[in-house]
Amino acid sequence: MLIRMNNITKTYGPLVANDDVSLTLEKGEILAVVGENGAGKSTLMKILYGLERFDSGEILINDAKVDFRSPHDAIAHGIGMVQQHFMLFPPFTAAENIVYAHEPKNGLLFDRKKAVLRTEELSKRYGLQIDPNAKVADCPVGIQQRIEILKVLHQGVDIIIFDEPSAVLTPQEIDDLLQTIRDLKAAGKSIILITHKLAEVMAVADRVMVMRAGKVVKQMSCKDTSIDEMSYLMVGHEIQPREVEKVKSGSTCLSVENLVLSGIGSKKLLDGLSLHTDFGEIVGIAGVSGNGQSELIECITGLKHPDSGMISIAGTDITGKTTADIRKAGCACIPEDRYFSGSASEATLDENCIMGHYEKSELMRNGIFNTRNVRKFASEMMKAYDVRYTSETQEMHELSGGNAQKLIVAREMYQNSPLLIAAEPTRGIDIGAIDYIHGKLLDKRAKGDSILLISSELSEILELSDRIYVIFEGRIAGEFTRENASSEKIGLLMTGGKLNG
Amino acid sequence: MADTIQEIRKKKAIQNVLSPVIAILGGLILGAIIMLAVGTNPIYAYAQMFGKSFFTPYYLAQTLVRSAPIMLAGVAAAVAWRAGYINLGMQGQMCVGGLCATLVALYFPVKTPLTTVLCFIVGMAAGAIWALIPTFFDYKFNASLIITTLMLNYATNYITDYFVAYPIKDTAGDGMALQSPQIAEAMRFFRFSKKNAMNVSVFLAIAMVILVYFILKKTRFGYESKITGLNRNFASYGGIKSSKMMFMTMAFSGALCGFAACIEIFGARYRYVNAMFSSTSYAWTGLMAMLIAKYNPILTLVYSIFLAGLSIGGQALQRTVGLPMQISDIIQCCITLFVSVKIIIDFKHKQAPETLAAKGGKA
Numbered sequence: 001m002l003i004r005m006n007n008i009t010k011t012y013g014p015l016v017a018n019d020d021v022s023l024t025l026e027k028g029e030i031l032a033v034v035g036e037n038g039a040g041k042s043t044l045m046k047i048l049y050g051l052e053r054f055d056s057g058e059i060l061i062n063d064a065k066v067d068f069r070s071p072h073d074a075i076a077h078g079i080g081m082v083q084q085h086f087m088l089f090p091p092f093t094a095a096e097n098i099v100y101a102h103e104p105k106n107g108l109l110f111d112r113k114k115a116v117l118r119t120e121e122l123s124k125r126y127g128l129q130i131d132p133n134a135k136v137a138d139c140p141v142g143i144q145q146r147i148e149i150l151k152v153l154h155q156g157v158d159i160i161i162f163d164e165p166s167a168v169l170t171p172q173e174i175d176d177l178l179q180t181i182r183d184l185k186a187a188g189k190s191i192i193l194i195t196h197k198l199a200e201v202m203a204v205a206d207r208v209m210v211m212r213a214g215k216v217v218k219q220m221s222c223k224d225t226s227i228d229e230m231s232y233l234m235v236g237h238e239i240q241p242r243e244v245e246k247v248k249s250g251s252t253c254l255s256v257e258n259l260v261l262s263g264i265g266s267k268k269l270l271d272g273l274s275l276h277t278d279f280g281e282i283v284g285i286a287g288v289s290g291n292g293q294s295e296l297i298e299c300i301t302g303l304k305h306p307d308s309g310m311i312s313i314a315g316t317d318i319t320g321k322t323t324a325d326i327r328k329a330g331c332a333c334i335p336e337d338r339y340f341s342g343s344a345s346e347a348t349l350d351e352n353c354i355m356g357h358y359e360k361s362e363l364m365r366n367g368i369f370n371t372r373n374v375r376k377f378a379s380e381m382m383k384a385y386d387v388r389y390t391s392e393t394q395e396m397h398e399l400s401g402g403n404a405q406k407l408i409v410a411r412e413m414y415q416n417s418p419l420l421i422a423a424e425p426t427r428g429i430d431i432g433a434i435d436y437i438h439g440k441l442l443d444k445r446a447k448g449d450s451i452l453l454i455s456s457e458l459s460e461i462l463e464l465s466d467r468i469y470v471i472f473e474g475r476i477a478g479e480f481t482r483e484n485a486s487s488e489k490i491g492l493l494m495t496g497g498k499l500n501g
Numbered sequence: 502m503a504d505t506i507q508e509i510r511k512k513k514a515i516q517n518v519l520s521p522v523i524a525i526l527g528g529l530i531l532g533a534i535i536m537l538a539v540g541t542n543p544i545y546a547y548a549q550m551f552g553k554s555f556f557t558p559y560y561l562a563q564t565l566v567r568s569a570p571i572m573l574a575g576v577a578a579a580v581a582w583r584a585g586y587i588n589l590g591m592q593g594q595m596c597v598g599g600l601c602a603t604l605v606a607l608y609f610p611v612k613t614p615l616t617t618v619l620c621f622i623v624g625m626a627a628g629a630i631w632a633l634i635p636t637f638f639d640y641k642f643n644a645s646l647i648i649t650t651l652m653l654n655y656a657t658n659y660i661t662d663y664f665v666a667y668p669i670k671d672t673a674g675d676g677m678a679l680q681s682p683q684i685a686e687a688m689r690f691f692r693f694s695k696k697n698a699m700n701v702s703v704f705l706a707i708a709m710v711i712l713v714y715f716i717l718k719k720t721r722f723g724y725e726s727k728i729t730g731l732n733r734n735f736a737s738y739g740g741i742k743s744s745k746m747m748f749m750t751m752a753f754s755g756a757l758c759g760f761a762a763c764i765e766i767f768g769a770r771y772r773y774v775n776a777m778f779s780s781t782s783y784a785w786t787g788l789m790a791m792l793i794a795k796y797n798p799i800l801t802l803v804y805s806i807f808l809a810g811l812s813i814g815g816q817a818l819q820r821t822v823g824l825p826m827q828i829s830d831i832i833q834c835c836i837t838l839f840v841s842v843k844i845i846i847d848f849k850h851k852q853a854p855e856t857l858a859a860k861g862g863k864a
Contacts, residue, residue, distance in 0.1 A: 301738070303737060303738065322740070322742065323737060323738065323739075323740040324740030324741075324742070326740075327739075327740050333738070335738055340734055341732070341734035341735050341737075341738040342735065342738070343732070343735055344728050344731035344732040344735045344736075345731075345732070346731050347727065347728060347731050347732075351724065351727070351728065354724075355728070355735070355739040356739050356740060358721065358724065364721060367720050367721040367722065368719055368720050368721075369719050369720065369721070369724065371719065
């Protein structure tokens with residue numbers, strides 16, 4: 001056995017990222033590791049590549065126990081990783097990037113000619129065509145990925161880990177990538193492919209391991225499974241929908257028409273996306289993250305401006321408006337990452353509470369804050385949403401994840417805006433807090449407001465939404481009403497499959 | 502997760518008080534070692550130094566007068582740094598502010614205390630405009646503020662020194678000194694005694710520091726700039742326009758530098774003197790004070806007085822003990838060294854805001 005990871009457990013604080021996970025890889029095999037976001041695939045690979053240390057378990061390479069302190073050790077044992085976010089220097093040429101850190105030398109000097117020769121040799125041997133002298137900055141994403149792969153091959157590894165390699169590629173580039181992976185296998189390399197696109201798994205992998213919530217759900221040969229079975233295992237069992245009272249929905253609240261946003265290179269992050277939400281309705285957007293959800297939110301909230309398309313809230317055109325204006329037009333937003341953009345960890349609780357509210361006259365007059373009212377406002381808000389805190393002036397990072405999330409939810413709910421964008425409203429928090437936040441979202445819907453719910457947790461979408469869109473590669477891949485939605489059908493569309501009939 | 506919130510806060514509070522003290526003590530100890538090496542009794546030297554600069558009226562007045570522009574430059578830097586905009590051009594902003602105020606003082610036909618007010622307004626505006634030049638380059642061409650503000654200092658030194666070397670050079674007396682003529686007596690700050698340098702400027706500077714403290718703590722601008730500095734993503738998500746913040750913050754910072762320069766000119770020197778803001782290193786001392794103070798204006802004031810006392814004490818040392826005044830520079834450098842080490846450690850501890858994804862958050 002080439003690689004054997006036995007009973008790996010890894011925790012981050014209270015979070016168990018890998019729970020007693022075992023993995024094996026044979027020589028010349030392509031193993032796919034699939035699972036939803038946060039299922040623990042990336043953590044497992046980071047451990048194997050020496051980027052993270054595990055709490056317990058063991059790793060054996062060729063039946064010898066190893067202990068990787070850094071990727072350097074992993075590379076020395078023949079393990080390389082093609083990262084999802086390329087680790088390249090854009091101003092340098094392909095050849096310079098490929099030999100980086102393992103440069104051919106001419107005495108003490110860097111031997112550029114040898115670097116180009118080496119690149120050409122590798123490129124020919126593995127059928128990965130590139131121009132060694134092209135600047136990385138000028139290469140399209142697909143070529144950049146080839147450069148990244150060649151870089152790993154130059155390190156002389158036998159085992160290559162691909163971390164979500166197709167996430168940034170166009171369909172054509174994906175076909176090329178899959179061919180490359182097959183060629184690498186034919187050349188005797190062993191491959192671990194992390195992905196959540198199940199069609200790719202079926203196309204190249206020999207064996208698949210499905211992970212969910214840090215655990216291995218099932219391992220099987222690709223011959224013996226289907227996309228349907230895998231997506232079912234990935235997202236889990238059908239969830240009993242919460243008894244949600246039907247509310248009669250009203251006129252259109254948010255309307256998004258033909259939104260286009262380009263990214264780097266030819267890839268479109270949003271590719272003609274259209275959707276709408278009505279008053280009194282929760283509309284869910286299901287999808288594997290990275291398919292345009294973040295960009296959609298950024299466009300609606302004015303953080304990014306779309307290339308074309310139109311966005312309006314309750315009939316008011318807000319395309320191209322500033323974030324402040326869009327907030328005033330009636331849009332509140334629970335951001336997908338509470339620490340990245342949802343709060344300032346080193347600011348105090350009251351400072352975090354008043355964001356988006358502080359222009360109110362009881363909080364501020366002529367640009368000067370009324371500190372007592374600010375405190376009162378913050379404490380009322382936090383009490384109403386059961387945030388456990390000791391003082392309004394303690395710093396945000398002192399709150400637990402669940403309490404921090406409740407604070408942010410409270411802040412955005414207090415906007416009383418006709419439209420609420422709730423992105424990953426319950427990510428990484430405990431079940432009690434999840435249920436609490438779900439209840440509050442339903443209350444808001446009952447008041448006749450409109451909610452756009454974006455979540456990578458399919459069960460959450462199914463439980464709360466009146467209507468569900470599936471997003472895939474910047475487009476709406478399907479639309480379901482609450483009645484005709486099922487996790488199999490949605491899971492299939494989420495992962496790039498097609499519904500039959 | 503072993504520590505409770507109270508424990509963490511207590512630890513942090515202790516650390517906040519202790520770490521600058523350790524940095525300063527470290528600098529003093531290193532200075533003592535150097536003094537020992539050149540055969541001087543450090544205890545005697547320190548006693549002389551601080552005894553003079555803080556406990557004899559003449560030198561104390563000097564200390565306080567010197568601390569005024571330092572604390573203002575420090576607060577100016579704090580205003581910008583706290584919002585995440587690294588202004589290193591305080592010196593140049595002081596030069597331009599000071600020169601423009603001097604020009605008004607010399608050429609405005611009416612010379613009354615009210616003209617002084619006008620000079621201050623012009624000086625502050627000039628400092629602000631000078632700070633906005635690199636800001637504009639950052640906004641338009643993405644030129645790093647740190648570099649452009651720093652580089653502009655050198656250009657500015659030459660420009661302002663040109664003025665006192667040629668167009669407005671003082672030709673009275675022997676005409677050797679590169680300086681402007683003196684400003685009219687009616688426009689100078691009130692001096693309490695003929696025996697020492699003490700004048701209103703110190704109180705004006707302190708009042709300004711307190712005003713800045715209030716602005717940062719209690720106003721919309723203070724809130725928005727704090728949030729921008731702590732997490733720019735959060736600020737723009739909340740609807741704060743970062744470009745507007747950048748221009749406002751840098752203008753405010755530059756205006757404070759202009760104010761600092763005016764304080765020096767109308768309170769102490771009464772004229773623009775060649776290299777008056779570069780050779781005195783007010784800006785850099787102020788920067789250090791605010792770094793030790795972690796951007797807190799009130800603490801910046803305290804450390805500014807301490808650092809001013811250190812260099813005034815150094816001058817006194819030269820006169821009485823016969824030690825070169827560079828000793829105080831060495832001590833100041835040692836303190837800088839210790840403070841920077843601390844800042845780098847702090848920086849490494851937090852870096853960019855951690856995202857959930859980076860923590861491997863559960864979906």
